[in-house]
Amino acid sequence: MIAEEEKKKEGKSMKLLTDLYECYLLLSNQFDSELTLICVSCLLKVASNKDKNEETKEEVEMALLALRRIDTFHKIDEELYLNEIKEIILHHQEHRNLTQLAYHYAWEFLFYRTFHERSLVLVIANELHFVGEAVRELEELMKCVDWKREKEEDREKEKKEKIVKLRWLRIMEFFFFSCHLWNDEYSELVCCIVRMFRSAKYNNRKYSMKCIDLLKAASEKRAVKIGGLLKGGADDAVLEGIRQPTMDYEMAYDCLRFFMNVSGRLKSKDDETDEAKRKGLKRKVVEKMEKEGFEDVVVSFLEIFDFLRQKYF
Known part of the structure; x- marks a missing residue:
């Protein structure tokens, strides 16, 4: 149908082509390179529409949803998308014209x-x-969602908003995975994840586990400084995770993996150029674990690490 519509010299319907491009990206498992580039060019134009009426918002959201379906294995030259997607994100940051889902899709793409x-x-x-955007979104979530509400009607009322806003946790996975630089500002992002963990740990196991998983992911990246993790309170949150009576295999694996990552990196001279600072951080972690009585707990987990890993996967 796309080929037939493209061949038309007159009466070509861009609305129909847009719908077909979206269907192609949403329904395909493998993408044809040439056709995908045509889809990207067309759908970015649709997504760049800055009108705030509801019909336009739906069209923009659908276009961005289709674009984020283009998987990581498919390389696209920067000149085909970068200026457009930057303009879409920056315009939203100033004018808040996108739906929350559309904004998430733009970041994921x-x-x-x-x-x-x-x-x-x-x-x-x-x-x-x-x-800054991720911290702002998570702070808003923690303000507007009462994790302790128990009535079914209250939970259903907030369910949609939680699902939408908590997509930022998934986007932060991408951030830590691709993170190749670090500065002190990023410690606030760690602080925010820690605060969300504490808000959710007794009331929403799924999201408290996701926060611990994010801290584990951060500890794996050499660009994320150990000092930044400690400054943000990541080690305290993970120790609180170990303390939870409802901790399961996945939580146990993530907690143990976090301390194994931290321990391994503090032993490596490549990870911290300042020898005195590295030893100071190592001493701080060990003393805290001794004080809280968790050193033996973590060591005991090592005995069943292979079992936990199998359960985790």
């Missing part, structure tokens, strides 16, 4: 491209201010 273009991380961090 861009993060998928970092698998091929590492330089995009600088654009995401310095030009599009991802960390």
Whole structure:
């Protein structure tokens, strides 16, 4: 149908082509390179529409949903999308014209491209201010969602908003995965994840586990400084995770993996150029675990690490 519509010299329907491009990206498992580039060009034009009426918002959201379906294995040249997607994100940051879902889809499309273009991380961090946006969104979530509500009607009322806003946790997975730089500002992002964990740990197991998983992911990246993790309270949150009576295999694995990552990196001279600072951080972690009585707990987990890993996967 796309080929037939493209062949028309007169009466070509861009609305029909847009719908077909969206269907192609949403329903395909493998993407034809030439056709995919045509889809990207067309759908970015649709997504760049800045009108605030409901019909336009739906069209923009659908276009961005289709674009984020282009997987990480598919390389797209920067000149075909970067200026447009930057303009979409920056305009929303100033005017708030997108739906929350559309905004998430725009970020996900861009993060998928970092698998091929590492330089995009600088654009995401310095030009599009991802960390500040993520912190703002999570702070809003913690203000507007009462995790302790128990009535079914209250939970259903807030369910949609939680699902939409908590997509930021998934987007932060991409951020930590692709993170190749770090500065002190990013410690606030760790603080925010820790605060969300504490808000959810007794009332929403799924999201408290996701927060611990994010901290584990952060500890795996050499660009994420151990000092930044400790400053943000990541080690305290993980120790609280171990203390939970409802901790399951996945939580146990993530907690143990976090401390194994931290321990391994504090032993490595490559991870921290300042020898005195590295030893100081190591001493701080060990003393805290001894004080809280968790050193033996973590050591005991090592005995069943292979079992936990199998259960985790």
